[in-house]
Amino acid sequence: MTNHWKDIKNADVVLVMGANPAENHPCGFKWALEARDENGAKLITIDPRYTRTSAVADKHLQIRPGSDIAILGGLIRHMLANDLHHADYVRAHTNGSFIVSGDFGFEDGLFSGFDEAASRYDKTSWNYEMGPDGFVRRDMTLEHPRCAFQLLKKHYERYTPAMVAQIAGCSEEKFLEMADIICSTGRAHRVGTIMYAVGWTMHTVGSQMIRTGAIVQLLLGNIGRPGGGINALRGHANVQGATDHAIVAGILPGYLRVPTPEQATLRDHLEASTPKPLVEDTVNYWGNYPKFLVSQLKAWFGDNATAANEFGYQYLGKQDGDATWLSIWDEAHKGRLEGFVTLGFNPLLAGPDVPRLLQSMSKLKWMAVIDPFLLDSAEFWRAPGMDPAEVDTEVMYMPTTHWIERDGSFTNSGRWAQWKEKAIDPPEGVQSDTWLLSELFWRVKELYQQEGGAYNEPIQNLTWNYLNPREPTLTELAKEINGYDRSTGRLLDSFGQLTADGATSSGNWIYAGSYTEAGNMMARRGTEDPTGLGMHHDWTWSWPLNRRVLYNRASADAEGQPWDQTRAGIAWNGREWIGDVPDYGRTTPPDGAGAFIMTEEGVARLFSSHLADGPLSEHYEPVESPTTNALHESVPVNPVINWYDGVRETLATEGDDFPYACTVYRVVEHEHFVTHNVPLLVEAMPDFFVEIPEGLAAEKGIENGGRARVWSKRGEVEGVAIVTKRIKPLLVNGKTVWTVGIPVHWGFVGVTRGAMANLLTPYIGDANTRCPEFKAFLVNVERAEPQST
C-alpha cells in the first residue's frame, strides 16, 4: 500500500477492483465503510462477480475476467477527453512534460522495438529525448506532441466507451456513470483511493493492470495524499514483510538487486544498479544504492567483508534468467531440480496446473516440508490419482512453531511492522523456524569443514554472532536488520546514516529506524492521533522512517501547500514540513527537488520504460479467452510472456469445447488452506462448491445444491453447485459469455476435503512478475449426479 488501512476513511471515492475486501479483509474494509458513512464517500466495485463488497457498494460494474485494462484505459480516455484530470498535479508531479524519443510508436497491438524471434522488446525507442545539458527535454505546457502526456492521451483514445463495453461486456451507460464518480476526484478538494489485490496481479497483464490503476490515480492527483493512493490489500499476515526481506527471486532485502553474471565485480553491480539523475532537480534517492548494499553485506559477512574482497560480493550467487515459481517448477519438470524446501506454505495447492506440478514434484530427489501442520504438499505422493510406489522422492516433514508461540514482527499491507508477544510455549517436540534454520546452517557448515565440497567460503564466513548460535532471538535479528554504526556499536536511527565504506551495517535499509537505541519502535502502543487522519505515528512503526503515506510530498502543490487543507499530508510552514514524516528533507524547501524522490525523474512516471511489455498499458486477452481481441485481432495476447516447454499443448485452442470463462476466489471463512484445521470454520463453510449463473445452470440442468463437474484442458473438479444471480451473462464482442466461479480452499488433507481449484488453472505468467494467470481461463461445465442430497 502507498497508504494504510485506517487512511481509507479519508477518501471521497473508494474504487475496489481486483479485490473483495468485505470478504477477504473484513476488518480493514470497515475503513471504506467509515468513509461511506462519515464522509459520504462513494464506494464502487468492478468485478466479474457481484461480491460481498458489491453488496454494500453504491455502484457495481460487472466485467469479464481479464478485461480490467480496457476499463481503466476507458477511464483515462474519459477523464482526458472531458478535462476531469488534476492538471496542476500532473504538471508538477508527473513526467507528463517529458519528451519521448521520436522513434517511439505503437501499431496494431505492438509497441516499437518488438523483436518477434526473441518475444521481447528492445526498449531503446521508449527512452526520453535528452537535451544538450544531459537532462531530459521537457515541455511544461504539456502540448508537445511527443511529451508523455500527449502520447498517453493518444494511446488511450481508442478506449471509447463503446470499445470498453465491447471488451468487458458491460453497458456504456453504467461504465460512464461509474467513470464520472471516479473522475470527480480530479479536483484538488476531492480525493479517491483504489483497493486492489490478486484480482489484478494474477493475469498475464497483471503488472500493467496495476500500472494503469497508478496512471489513473496520478492523473487524478490522488497519489501521496491522505485518502488516496493505490493500495494492495495482500493475503498473508506477513506477505509484505517476507517480500521486504526478499524471500523473493531476483531481489535482496530492501528491494536491492540480485547480482547477474555480467556484473563481474561489485563496481559493475553498483554501476548497473545505481540510477543516474535524468533531471537537475531530483533527489534520486536510489543514488544511495551502494550504501544500502555494502551495509547489507557488512551485516551478513561482518569482518569478512572488506574493501579488499569487494565486501563479499562474490559470495552472492549470480542469477541468470528468471528464478520465480514457474521457472523453479519448470526446472523440476525437466528433472534438473534435486531438492525443494518449503516452509509455512502449501505449494501443491497454491500453484497452477496441479497435474503438471505433481509430475514435477515426483521428479525431485528430496523435499523438506516445514510447517506446524501436516500439509497436502507433504503428502503429494499420495494425492488423488498418485501411486506412491511410483514416486521416488524422499520427503521429510518437520513441525515448527507458529505465530503465537514466538515473538517477532509482522508487517501488514500498510507497511506497519507490528511486534507481537509470545503467548505460549510450543508443545514438546516442536522447534522454532529459527532453531531449524540455525541447525541446518551449522550442520551444513560443519559437514563442509569435515569433508570439503563445493565453494563454501560464504558459508564459513557468514556472520552468526548470536548469544545462542543454535537459536538466535528475534530481538537480536531485529537489531541486525535495523543496523549498527560499527565503530561505536550503536544502533542506527535512520538509513540516512548508512555509508558505502563498511563503517555501518544494516540487514535491510528500509527497516533502519525500527529498532534504535531508544528501543523497539515496532512494539510501541501509543494510540494518539494528532493528525486526526488516522496516522497514529506512535503505534508500532512503518517503513520507511515511520512514514504513513508514501510520496506524501505530492499531497501538496508546487509551493508546498496541501491540495486540500482538511486532509493535509504534509505542509510547508516556511521553515519546515509538518504533518506526516515528510517524504522529503524536513527543511528542504518546496522547490528544492521533485516530489517523487525515488525516481531518477524526480516525478512519477505516466510513461515508463521499466516494464517488459510496454511504456503504457494495452488490453491483451487472457491466454485462454472466450473471444478475440477487439483492439487488434492479430496480437490477441501479451506478446512478451514466456511460454514454458509443453505449456501451449495444455491450453484450450480453437475447436476445443471450453466455452465458459472461469475465475477463482476466496471466501471469508477460510484462509487459503490452513483453516482446513479449524473446526469452527469448516463448520461454517464445509464444502467445495462451484458457482454457476442461473441461465447457464438451467441450460445444463444443474440444480442449486446439486452437483456440477467443471473441467479445463488441464484437469477437472466436481462439487456442490451454487446456482447464482451474482454472475450475469455478458455480451462480449457480440457474443454471450458466461462466467463460472470456483473457490480455492480445498485439498485432500484436513478436517474438510474437496477438489483442488488449481487442477484447472494454466501454467503461464505475467510478462514482468511471472505471477500465474489464475484469474481468467476457460472451462466447460456439466451436471453431475446425484442432483439432490
Add this chain to the structure above:
Amino acid sequence: MSRRTFLKASVAGGVGISALGFDLRPAYAAVRQLKIRNAREYKTVCPYCAVGCGTIAYVHGSGGLNTTNTIIHVEGDSDSPINGGTLCPKGASQMQLAISPRLRKSPMYREAGSSEWREVDWDFAMEWFARKFKESRDNTFIEQDAQGRTVNRTNGIAWVGSATVANEDAYLITKTMRAMGLTYIDHQARI
C-alpha cells in the same frame, strides 16, 4: 443499567427481599467471574490476512517451571487503530488454530517409493536435511558458467516460503539461503 449491575446494586444495598418480591441472593451467587479474570494478557497479531489486526491472547498457567500454559481465549485488541477490537470469523476463531490437536509434534520421514510415514527424531531429521542439502549443493553448484563468468550459485535446490513467518525469520532465511548460493527463492507473494 445492565442486568448484572442491577443485581449487584440490589444486593449491595442489603435488600434481601427486593421490591420485586423475591430473594435475589441466589441469583447474585450465580454471577460468574469472567473466565479471563486470572489470565495473563499477551498482545499479538492475527495470523491470517495482511490487515494486521491486533489481538489479545489470554493465557492460564503460572508460567513456572514444569507448568503448561494454555490459551483460554483470544479477542481483538481494542487499542489497535487498525481493527479497534473487531475480528472476522477467522480471526475470532484463531484459538482453534493456536492450540489445535492437529498440530504435529514430531518430524516424519517418507522413504522413496513408500506409501507410509515413519516418525523420526529431530537428530535424524536434521542430519538427513543437512546431508541432502550439501549433496545437492555439491552436485549442482556452478562456480563459473559456460561463458567463464563467476556465478557461484546452485540451481539444484529451491527454497519457497514464507509469508507466515515473522520478519526476523524471513530475514534469516534470505541471509542463509543467499549465502548457500541459492537463487531459486520465492514465496506466496508470487502466487
